[in-house]
Amino acid sequence: MIQLEGKVAIVTGGASGIGLAAVKAFINKGSKVVIADFNEKGGKKAEQELKEQGQDVLFVKVDVAEEASVENMIAETVNAFGTVDVLVNNAGFGSMSASHERTYEDYLNIVNVNQGGVFLGSKHAIKEMLKNGGGSIINTASVLGFVAQPEALPYNAAKGAVVTMTKSLAAEYADKNIRVNAVAPGFVESGAVNKEALGDFYDGLVAKHPIGRLGNPEEIAHAIIFLAENEVVTGTTVTVDGGYTA
């Protein structure tokens, strides 16, 4: 089992929701953590709160869909903490719109962040991990990478790609001691997913989860930590979905 104490972990989309829960979970394990997000306000707030608790944490502003920005994220991490042991490619978002009305620009934007961000983050972290003798990458996919959500075509497509990219990278770098896994959450109470914002649609989502509720960010972070610690797991997507895909 990998001991995460003292290890350096980057969490993209770390300023809120699942990412912030993952940041805290790595900190609880004694890791040094980079909160990487393009939400500067939320990221700096989380950084300050955790620093006040005496934690080794750094906020780095990043757009995961811009290569120069991702390169800078890795450089700032190495500059502050010396290396990269774990990368959680978690930044992502989706939107609902009929496919025949969605613009191509909007399609590409969703694909670029959810799928392109995994490519760019992995590419530049792997360069660093190869110098280290290994590392671990964990991608946030989604149950919507397995099953359709009407009017969420680019998100469905990108999260499906994240599942196969996870396998592809795992196979490519296994002999370099770099493991690559993903977590596929069902709907989770975070970001735009809450009763207040979604109303009746929220009730419909709950009905799709046989356990009778949505997951919470900490339950997803728990699976991320499992994937970071377990040395034999690679190329896997762990589904954490309250039975949504059962």
Ligand code: NAI
């Ligand atoms: P969230 O909106 O709370 O967090 C997403 C974070 O990513 C935000 O802090 C946002 O600023 C950041 N972000 C977005 N685009 C970015 C970019 N281009 N560069 C850098 N940072 C960027 O949402 P949540 O729910 O925590 O989502 C985290 C991940 O989990 C996403 O990949 C999402 O697709 C996935 N997911 C979420 C589910 C849910 O029901 N909430 C279900 C399944 C997957």
